[in-house]
Amino acid sequence: MRRSWIPVVILWVAYTVLIVVATAQFTWFPKEWAREAAVVDEAMLLLQYLAAPIMSLVMAVMTWSVIGWRTEGGAHREDGAPVRTNKIVVTTWLIVTSALAIYVVINPGFVGLAEIRGEPSSDYVINLQGQQFSWEVTYPNGATALDELVIPVDARVRYDIISIDVLHSFWVPAFRIKIDALPGITTTAFATAEEEGTFEDDVNLRIQCAELCGAGHANMAMPIRVVSEAEWIEYVEALATDG
Amino acid sequence: MKYLVRAFVLGIVGYAVGVGLTMAIRGGGPTDEVAVVIGYIFALMGWLGGIGGIEAFGRQWVGKSVEVSTARGWRRYFQFSVDHKVIGIQYGVTLLSVLLIGGIAAMIMRVELASPGVGIVDLDDFNKIVSMHGILMVAVAVAGIIGAFGNYIIPIQIGAQDMAFPRLNAIGFWLVPPVAIALLMSPLLGAFNAGWTSYAPLSVTNESGQILFNMAIVTFGMSSILGGINIITTVITMRAPGMTWGRLPIFTWAGLATSVLAFAVTQFFAAAVILITMDRVAGTSFFQPDVGSALLYEHIFWFYSHPAVYIMVLPGFGVILEIVTTFSRKPLFAYKAVVASLFAIVGLSVVVWAHHMFTSGMANFLHGPFMIITEAISIPTGVIFLGILGTLWQGRLWFRTPLVIAFGWLFNFTIGGITGIFLADVATDIHLHDTYFVVAHFHYTIVGGSIFALIAAVFYWFPKITGRMYNEKAGSIFGVWLTVFFNLTFIPLFWAGMNGMNRRIGDYPDAFEGANKFASVSALILGASFLLFVGNLLYSALWGPKVGPNPWNARTLEWLIPSPPPEHNFTSQPVVIGSPYAYGVKGSVHAYFPDANEGDDPGDGSAQNQETVLA
């Protein structure tokens, strides 16, 4: 009996190390502009590390199949060992996969859910209305705008979102948050911007409609500008008096 | 050809009658949506009658005897044949053609997306092409393996002479061409731009092509349901003596699991589009923007469409497991656990649908439970992987094209499965949902898991079906080409999605140009690989070297009869006496033919087995 498990385990470890190192080197995510973005990115990264040994196991068996277990000799070559099953292997496999599944449900599953959707408090409420094919902002003082969304830095903002026609989706890639805009039902999302900046600094600082809504869907985006709280209050008041 | 012509004529006449009647009763024009719906229903009846329903069913209604096609040669493929082998080939050729049409749509999209800005198609047309590509490909993935090989192979694997309901089987197939015709004609009515998911209320307010989409879905659903009942009944009632559940080949098990699922859930998609149709033509308001519920549509839709992803991939599991055992020459590892997992997946898959709705605005308390059940599916799916890896372990691997493509499948589906975890997790899905990450993920599962298996199955059973061998060199070059460029096309798209590119867009911010250009070039090279595939199949079907009954030295029943199989599959009744996967067990036999005489003997496979039994 050939001891195949030695090369397979070596390959498995090697692939895992390789993937983990590569994962650690590479910048996977765009810039985090909000506290929520850090939560999502952390969860993603954790899942990526957990995935490394799984992917590596499959790749290790595949590699050794080609190197170590390949035979030629046509249809009438000899058969392999008639191993039908192995209770210990099957049980271990079940326990490990179940444990992994339970672990990811808890973290990042419920932990992330609690952090993103858990805390309903906010400093300001901004209303957003989706329509084919633009967004309309209404600030707390009633001022409205169609060209850009201006928000205060370091303040937790609740977005109340609604649509007046078909489905749209409010997505800010820089904040990693998304929620659909439904006709007749208000949905909410929370985000706390952590740095001042504009759409010109990063394309991901935009509201992008992420639900197919018709011809103009691709370009249904609105730039976001994050400013200091004082600047924001000034801007919103000016907007109210102008409008 | 006579019947096909009659089908087209009666179909067109039916359409005219339906539209005419509607106009006579309620006025209005010929392109009013009500008229189109009624016209379509009449056209469908005309088509089914014309192709052979008149002889196969109609004659019975007036007390005459039933007649079905008895044509031989190539003619039978264009007729109402009730031979499951003919129907299998009809499905296979039809759906491979649809795959190529859907592929052309994919190429157009990739060319458009090669650079930002509007190029060869404008934004609305892009949405229509995405929608067309999506639904054509979904149809291929849903019916490809089960329609072609479920029909051709399952009855033979269980030792039956045909399906339980041969005429229903024929109806099931002949419902498919109208689906393709309706979808491809829809541009005449403005096409449909709401995606293959057809979310309301956009699908209630868009152009009239949506109506043809709806009719196509209902028709295709009927075909799936009829096919499902047929396979379930056949496997339960028509197994050869000795074919106990513990000896059932794994592809048959997978086909049975798929059919149970298709039979149980397909009507929900049909229900959803019928409600949309009623909103459009009958003045109801299930999903109307002002009063209806968009969330209701999503729930009904995903109640079908999540299980549908398993309808696509379970037969793929069956194919890959079958191929891996054959080419590894080892018993299928953990057979019982694998079978149990197939059915665990069936059960779990109907209670996870709302994982597609984590950003839909549905009630918050629903997120936790759907996340838990979704993650739970990874456990039985893991057991399927264990079955594959365990069978490969220390096997005597013979790398022929089917195994090469199975390896591509294994790599792809692992990536598809792992990225699925990212989407099952609420926190990460909130960012990734409706981005290119999802596009890459579902191509890894649908193409990687279902289409790769379909292609592997084509090579595996090609010698059985045609009696000729495909070209091995061209086959394995194609397998490697397909796998490499598939990965090069979709890997960069994970990155694009994570970094802010959403899906279903014909234009995107400049920042994503690099990844998209790379994907587009890779996709075109990927597309070109199909020339080698189709060329190999056509050439080999006509001029490939002849093969005996069992070129792979496999053990399931289809390999014990001649290639191609005779009209009624078995010239004498097979009796099953052992597992189909007892490789390496001295003297083991799966089945033999107790009353075969010398003359019937097809060649190496069964003769060898008979000797062992008689000795």
Ligand code: HEM
């Ligand atoms: C040559 C290989 C293929 C390429 C390059 C390709 C490319 C694409 C592209 C660019 C999209 C649009 C993505 C979006 O914006 O949402 C798409 C969507 C889609 N593709 Fe493919 N595709 C290929 C093969 C397939 C196959 C074989 C299947 C299934 C069997 C498939 C199923 C789908 C589905 C279901 C959609 C979603 C359509 C929708 O959003 O309504 N694709 N594909």
Ligand SMILES: [Cu+2]
């Ligand atoms: Cu949109």
Ligand SMILES: [Cu+2]
């Ligand atoms: Cu799903």
